[in-house]
Amino acid sequence: MSTRNKTGVALFLQSLCLGLLLAGLFAALYFFLIRPQIGAVCVDKTVPVISAMIEGDHPLSHYQKKGDALFTVACIAMLLGAFVFGYRVVLKSILTSYFSETSSPWNLAIFRVVFFGFILLTFKKANVLWYSQLPSELIIPPFGWGHILTYLPINPEIANLACTIFVIACFCALVGFGTRYAIWTAALSGMYVLGIPQFYGKVNHYHQWIWFMMILAVSRCADVLSLDSVRRGFRMADRGEKLGAPADSVGYALPLRFVWLLMGVAYFFPGLWKVIRSQWHWAFSDNLKYQMYSKWFELSGWTPAFRIDQHPVLYKLSGCGTLVFELTFIVMVLFPFLRPFAFVGGLAFHNLTNMFMRISFMHMQICYVSLLDWSKIGAWLGKVLYKQDLIVLFDGNCTICRRTIATFQRFDILGRVCYINALDTPKLKELQLTWIEPAALMRDMHAVAGRKTWKGYECYRTLALRIPILWPLWPLMWFWPVAVVGRMIYRKVADARACSIRKAVPVSTAGGSAINTAWVKVIGTSLIVVNVLFGVSRISDAWPFACYPTFDRMVMEPKSETLLMTGVKGEVEEKLDLGPLKNKFTPTRFRGMIRSILHGKDKARREVQLKAAFGLLADAGVDVTQYSKIRFYKVFRSTVPEEYNHPPLSSSLIFEYDVKDL
Numbered sequence: 001m002s003t004r005n006k007t008g009v010a011l012f013l014q015s016l017c018l019g020l021l022l023a024g025l026f027a028a029l030y031f032f033l034i035r036p037q038i039g040a041v042c043v044d045k046t047v048p049v050i051s052a053m054i055e056g057d058h059p060l061s062h063y064q065k066k067g068d069a070l071f072t073v074a075c076i077a078m079l080l081g082a083f084v085f086g087y088r089v090v091l092k093s094i095l096t097s098y099f100s101e102t103s104s105p106w107n108l109a110i111f112r113v114v115f116f117g118f119i120l121l122t123f124k125k126a127n128v129l130w131y132s133q134l135p136s137e138l139i140i141p142p143f144g145w146g147h148i149l150t151y152l153p154i155n156p157e158i159a160n161l162a163c164t165i166f167v168i169a170c171f172c173a174l175v176g177f178g179t180r181y182a183i184w185t186a187a188l189s190g191m192y193v194l195g196i197p198q199f200y201g202k203v204n205h206y207h208q209w210i211w212f213m214m215i216l217a218v219s220r221c222a223d224v225l226s227l228d229s230v231r232r233g234f235r236m237a238d239r240g241e242k243l244g245a246p247a248d249s250v251g252y253a254l255p256l257r258f259v260w261l262l263m264g265v266a267y268f269f270p271g272l273w274k275v276i277r278s279q280w281h282w283a284f285s286d287n288l289k290y291q292m293y294s295k296w297f298e299l300s301g302w303t304p305a306f307r308i309d310q311h312p313v314l315y316k317l318s319g320c321g322t323l324v325f326e327l328t329f330i331v332m333v334l335f336p337f338l339r340p341f342a343f344v345g346g347l348a349f350h351n352l353t354n355m356f357m358r359i360s361f362m363h364m365q366i367c368y369v370s371l372l373d374w375s376k377i378g379a380w381l382g383k384v385l386y387k388q389d390l391i392v393l394f395d396g397n398c399t400i401c402r403r404t405i406a407t408f409q410r411f412d413i414l415g416r417v418c419y420i421n422a423l424d425t426p427k428l429k430e431l432q433l434t435w436i437e438p439a440a441l442m443r444d445m446h447a448v449a450g451r452k453t454w455k456g457y458e459c460y461r462t463l464a465l466r467i468p469i470l471w472p473l474w475p476l477m478w479f480w481p482v483a484v485v486g487r488m489i490y491r492k493v494a495d496a497r498a499c500s501i502r503k504a505v506p507v508s509t510a511g512g513s514a515i516n517t518a519w520v521k522v523i524g525t526s527l528i529v530v531n532v533l534f535g536v537s538r539i540s541d542a543w544p545f546a547c548y549p550t551f552d553r554m555v556m557e558p559k560s561e562t563l564l565m566t567g568v569k570g571e572v573e574e575k576l577d578l579g580p581l582k583n584k585f586t587p588t589r590f591r592g593m594i595r596s597i598l599h600g601k602d603k604a605r606r607e608v609q610l611k612a613a614f615g616l617l618a619d620a621g622v623d624v625t626q627y628s629k630i631r632f633y634k635v636f637r638s639t640v641p642e643e644y645n646h647p648p649l650s651s652s653l654i655f656e657y658d659v660k661d662l
Contacts (some may be wrong), residue, residue: 016022072276089105098334103253104375105246106413109176109225109371110217116174116186118366119209123170125163130584131197132159137605137612140201140596143542149199152192159196166193172533175227180217187213191544198543200585202592206363210544211262211527218519219255220246224410225469233406238399243419245409248375250513256370257526262328263367265528266548269535270606271326273552281554283319286312290555293639295357297560298591300582302354303641320350325349331576333371343371374413382414382466389418391431392459396421401445411469422446428606430538456494457487487622559649563594564635565614567627567659574627580620581613598634598654607655624659631656 061370132232133156138637166189172182187210194209222228223246236243246252268461274282281287289309296303308315325345332342346368354360392408394401406420422441428434428548433448444455447462454462461477464470476482535547565576597613600606608633618624632655635648 008255019136026179062583065136068279069276072279076272076275090488093333099254099257100250101257101336102248102250103256104248104373105220105223105252106225106375106378107222107373108219108252108255109223110374111259111610112176112179112221113174113225113366113368114172114366115212115216118363119170120174122165122363123167125160125167128163128193128196129156129159131200132156134200135612135615136200136468137608138591138593138616139199142198143539145199145543145548154196154199159193162193163191165189176222176228179222179226179228183213183217183221187217195543199590200593201596203543203546204547204589205266205540205546207544207546207548208262208266208364208367211531212259212367213518214527215255215258216522218523220515221255223252226410229410233410234403237402237406243402243406243409245412251513251517251519251520254517254520255524258520258527259367259370260333261330261524261528262531263364263533264333265535266364267326268330268440269532269538269547270550270552271323271533273538273550274323275551277325277552278554282552283323284316285554287554287556290558290639291551292357293558293641294555294560295359296641297637297639297644298587299358300579300587301641301644302358306355308356314435318356322349324649329626339371343368348525378413379415385414386416386466388449389416390462391418391420391433391448392463393420393422393428393433393436393441393448395442395445396423404445408463408467411467413468414466417463417466457483459488460486558639559636561595561598561641562591562635562637563598563614564633564648564651565617566631566633567624568629568631569627576617576622576630578617581617581621584616584620607657610655611657627659629656629658 056112132154136154139149139154166186168323169182169186169189172178173186188212190210194206198204225231233243278287289312292309292315308318329342329346332338332345347365350361350365387659394404394405396402408417409419420431422428422438425434428436436446436448436453440455445459447454447459449462461474464474464477477486530545531547534542534545538547538550540547540549563578565578566573566578568574585593594613597606597609600609614624614630624630631653633651634654635651637648638644638646
């Protein structure tokens with residue numbers, strides 16, 4: 001171990017011991033002196049100064065819970081403070097190293113392709129249009145959107161146009177055509193298009209789509225695997241610059257570093273709030289079991305194949321693992337040797353959550369492709385598939401040839417092709433290729449592997465086997481009429497290319513310039529600061545910035561609040577099936593909207609919203625004309641799967657109206 005590493009370990013251990021000592025002393029002070037006095041101070045109100053600050057009367061457990069939360073915050077602050085103070089020099093070194101790492105352009109480009117490809121595959125235009133035609137009475141603005149939605153037009157016509165713009169922009173970003181403008185267009189239109197479903201009582205957290213678009217928009221994410229990179233390669237070929245894919249650079253690494261930190265922020269604050277508000281009880285009690293029951297109840301009684309709720313040790317360990325993962329992900333991404341653990345841990349966390357709660361967070365899982373080093377994966381795969389390099393010899397003074405080679409290089413992630421200027425005699429001697437006739441090299445492009453050669457159309461066909469993006473075309477290149485037409489086109493272009501030869505083009509010159517990362521730093525830092533503020537404030541119902549779902553509320557008993565809608569027909573009161581509405585909204589959004597309506601403080605507005613919700617049920621095909629009255633009940637039901645058919649635990653009538661008034 002180096003001296004620097006030994007110093008870092010020593011500082012870390014000293015900081016940890018100092019933080020634990022301070023936290024231990026404070027814990028002793030709190031549990032032996034402060035906590036026993038909470039009842040006298042807060043309940044009996046023996047201290048006038050503190051009594052004046054307390055609003056209302058609450059049981060002792062309420063004040064003890066508040067005290068435990070403050071105690072937890074103080075301990076966390078002591079640990080972090082001691083760590084930062086004692087480890088500040090090494091911490092600065094870690095951050096400097098993190099932000100100065102270089103990366104291949106392939107990593108950033110593949111993230112762009114996968115990211116926008118996933119958006120195009122999962123985006124549902126019909127869903128957005130359905131929300132856009134909902135009654136305005138059902139709009140429940142996310143945090144900060146109250147006044148904006150007063151003036152923001154939401155209707156199917158505008159939503160349809162915005163969706164079209166969004167899809168086209170995402171497709172252009174995927175293929176890398178006008179990439180920077182396309183991504184900015186996708187981000188701006190996405191705030192509106194993706195925001196429409198968020199305005200109806202339940203915010204789903206796919207906010208990172210907007211964040212990552214903003215980072216990609218100011219990055220060089222289209223230097224390979226894009227149409228823009230082909231155009232850039234053409235310019236390099238025409239100017240006589242050295243051909244080749246861009247070299248590793250900080251400019252390709254920095255955008256991904258900000259992506260990882262934003263993912264870390266999205267995980268960290270939910271974990272932190274669990275610890276602050278519920279302490280160890282969140283994991284080591286029946287809380288997680290009741291959380292799962294609540295989710296299963298929301299999903300109309302779905303239960304997993306393996307009933308983990310019947311194994312207390314397993315679900316308590318799962319709760320502990322959740323806290324550890326959420327709090328440490330942001331630390332793991334800082335260190336290259338820990339990133340594989342962040343990758344595996346994150347996928348395990350999300351897929352286990354999906355297995356037991358049907359919460360896949362696939363829109364976050366897809367972002368894990370950014371944690372992989374695709375250039376190394378490509379190089380490894382290339383060595384596995386092809387035992388020796390394919391050498392491609394081309395006329396370096398021919399503009400068409402240079403453009404062709406520049407295009408191939410921007411899609412050659414396997415790196416098993418060596419592109420050689422046939423006019424570079426020293427290089428031909430070094431590779432022992434002087435046995436090929438110079439006149440033949442000037443007439444046709446050649447591919448060489450050992451003593452085997454392919455020229456002309458066959459050279460292109462052999463080369464296509466080494467470029468993954470061309471693999472779907474390779475089998476077709478063998479069959480008539482593709483092979484016949486291909487040879488004819490190649491021969492015609494090759495024989496006519498004399499007009500494109502430039503006599504004075506240098507064989508190779510140093511090209512390329514440093515990548516300006518100023519805007520990446522500005523946008524990335526701003527996104528982190530804004531999301532940290534939302535995380536500290538615990539504001540989850542916001543768009544497009546928010547604290548991600550915390551699930552920090554302790555569920556002390558297996559029951560859930562829901563809405564019961566009944567129709568009165570004569571002397572009979574029948575339960576109305578809300579299934580069609582739930583399926584339209586999705587169970588999660590429907591439950592979120594109903595909960596927002598039931599908890600609304602404005603009784604008159606709540607009644608208007610309930611009428612609007614009933615109108616949607618009528619639009620869904622339910623025959624409401626047979627009823628004289630419609631009644632709405634707030635109902636509490638048991639969420640234990642075996643008790644779904646039991647009578648409600650309690651119900652209360654909150655609103656009733658005549659159907660003729662609808």
